[in-house]
Amino acid sequence: MTRRTTTARRRALALAAGGAGLALVLAACSDPDGEGGVGEEETSAASAEIDCAAYEEFGDLDGKTVSVYTSIVDPEGATQQASYDAFEECTGVTIEYEASREFEAQLQVRVKAGNAPDIAYLPQPGLLNTIVTNYPDVIKPAPESVAANVDEFWNETWKGYGTVDGTFYSAPLGANAKSxxxxxxxxxxxxxxxxxxxxxxxxxxxxxxxxxxxxxxxxxxxxxxxxxxxxxxxxxxxxxxxxxxxxxxxxxxxxxxxxxxxxxxxxxxxxxxxxxxxxxxxxxxxxxxxxxxxxxxxxxxxxxxxxxxxxxxxxxxxxxxxxxxxxxxxxxxxxxxxxxxxxxxxxxMLGGGEFVAAFADRPEVQAFQTYLSSDDWANQKALATPDGGWVTANSGLDPNNLATEFDQYVAGVLADPNTVVAFDASxxxxxxxxxxxxxxxxxxxxxxxxxxxxxxxxxxxxxx
Structure with missing residues (x-):
């Protein structure tokens, strides 16, 4: 998996800077019939704004499927899925999203039964450590493209949370501030x-x-x-x-x-x-x-x-x-x-966040991992969350894409190198x-x- 080029990333960010235009793109992908306030003319215009050049590195994934299992249920689940729309549209892949409030208990049941998802969002680095220790080789090490994104956009402490015994497995996804x-x-x-x-x-x-x-x-x-x-x-x-x-x-x-x-x-x-x-x-x-x-x-x-x-x-x-x-x-x-x-x-500041763990290393799975670790996804997710309530410590996020002043404040706290952010101990x-x-x-x-x-x-x- 090659790393997304700087030019491609900048094109994606330039699109993200369009704000309302990209919001329509996301709405168009998740609501093709124009329900929910997006009319047909707006949908057509918005769809034309998707710059698929930013996704060319992932190749043609048409007909491929990636399963995702997470504790992020609605209403956050809906915006999480909306943030995948441009990626799915441009690559042809289908992301099958499953969320459960019993995620922590059920994931290990599924792993033990040999029925793990392609990707899981782990809300506890401790759970990552437990699965890696108890089920060796089940979680796949992160590809180089993911490691490169994390090195560029995240404080090294966050990479450490996704590392077990010197092997980097899981890139951070969202982040939160709890205090x-x-x-x-x-x-x-x-x-x-x-x-x-x-x-x-x-x-x-x-x-x-x-x-x-x-x-x-x-x-x-x-x-x-x-x-x-x-x-x-x-x-x-x-x-x-x-x-x-x-x-x-x-x-x-x-x-x-x-x-x-x-x-x-x-x-x-x-x-x-x-x-x-x-x-x-x-x-x-x-x-x-x-x-x-x-x-x-x-x-x-x-x-x-x-x-x-x-x-x-x-x-x-x-x-x-x-x-x-x-x-x-x-x-x-x-x-x-x-x-x-x-x-x-x-x-x-007590903090937390999810980490992307992969139980498969097929090309389409690694492509999705890479996308989720990028600045492109961070900005897409921000724009797909119009009611607020989501932030990330990804330094490639444009805070102006966050929906509320409160979110922008929280993102600033998390990104500030002088802030003492202590990750959730449990x-x-x-x-x-x-x-x-x-x-x-x-x-x-x-x-x-x-x-x-x-x-x-x-x-x-x-x-x-």
Whole structure:
């Protein structure tokens, strides 16, 4: 597989810079009958703008099929698929997309049964490590064309997350930033509340809101996510680990240089519990503390829209979970602020992302891998996501192609070399822990178990 030429990439980016024109291209490919607001004349004009020269390196793939398995379900799944339209149109390949909320559990079942997809988007580097270790040679090393793209467009740290024992397997796809608190700007303004700048100020504000509103609960939360139930709670713990123990101890935690029940880890869980296990503060509009364990993460924050909830901690991609028509802006229905820290020398940002793993090395599979690792795809994906909620750390992304000011801000944070972005710890831990006992431990903790009990149980589960 040869690398896409610089000239071809620039042609694709020049097309991307057309903005609205390329948006019509994507709409035309995914909606050939003109439904959804794109008329026949617009479709024809937009289709003519596709510059297939940018895809010539991949050759003629007509009649070929590449299967993709992922946890990226609708509505994000729809925009993910739309970002493939130009690639499919120009190469003739068909991308068969399958998404499941039970992805983490089902992927390993399929691998063990010899029924792996051509490509899977792994949300945990720890899962990559587990599969490579337990099923040698099942995941194929990334081709040179993918490695070259990652070397050009990504910080070397990201390449390391897709590498196991010195072999580079998986290129990063999207990226996300998780250290945010969602709120209603109008509720804050009407009440005269300021955005807190430290963790202490955030706790003080929480108590003030509780007191000012006749003992109302302040925070809403939910960690239910099918077979992946518990993962949103791990994000809260990780955010607190960064804020109470610091980045160095955080790295020692996920590499198991310190045990999972180390006092620093216990302190971080207890700090999260100042909110999540406080019956005065949760679960606004939804129930008591234990209701967090059964409340779906996808709509746990909706109480902000109807005034039942004041704050909800969630990642930047929660933007896609708000009901249709919700305005996400500082003057709109909802917005988010940085989850503050009492630290004065650093502002850590908990991050995450997916990694493209290939279980086949046919030419069409490697072609799709290469496309997904390119700046071309990053810009296509941005333009295919008109409602926002997606970013990437790919440096070839033109931030002007992102749909919202919030997305542009997040992309800037991720791309800034001075930002301390700490990758999601549970995603870097062995799969048995990161997407196993850590998840179930969150549920046990929210339904009555103590911090010490839960952290002791998780430590005992760490692979020897």
């Amino acid at each position: 945010f608190v969602w709120y209603s700007p109008s509720m804050f303004e009407d009440a005269g509340y300021e955005i807190p700048q430290t963790w202490t100020e955030l706790l003080d504000l929480t108590q003030q809101i509780h007191d000012d509103n006749d003992g109302a609960k302040v925070w809403c939360a939910g960690v239910e996510s099918g077979d992946a139930t518990g993962w949103p709670g791990t994000d809260f713990i990780e955010d607190m680990m960064l804020r109470t123990a610091g980045v160095e101890a955080y790295e020692q935690w996920y590499t198991h240089e310190i045990p999972f029940n180390d006092p620093k880890v216990v302190e971080a869980w207890d700090a999260a519990g100042e909110i999540l296990k406080n019956p005065d503060y949760v679960n606004a509009g939804l129930g008591e503390v234990n209701s967090i364990a059964t409340q779906s993460w996808t709509d746990a924050g909706n109480g902000i829209l109807d005034g039942n909830c004041w704050m909800h901690r969630a990642a930047n991609f929660y933007q896609t979970q708000w009901p249709e028509g919700t305005e996400v802006s500082e003057q709109g229905d909802v917005f988010a602020f940085y989850l503050p820290t009492d630290q004065t020398d650093v502002k850590p 995603d870097l831990m062995p799969g048995e822990v990161g997407s196993g006992t850590f998840w179930t431990g969150i549920v046990n903790w929210l339904t009555g178990a103590s911090t010490q009990e839960v952290t002791d149980q998780i430590e005992a589960s760490w692979p020897k």
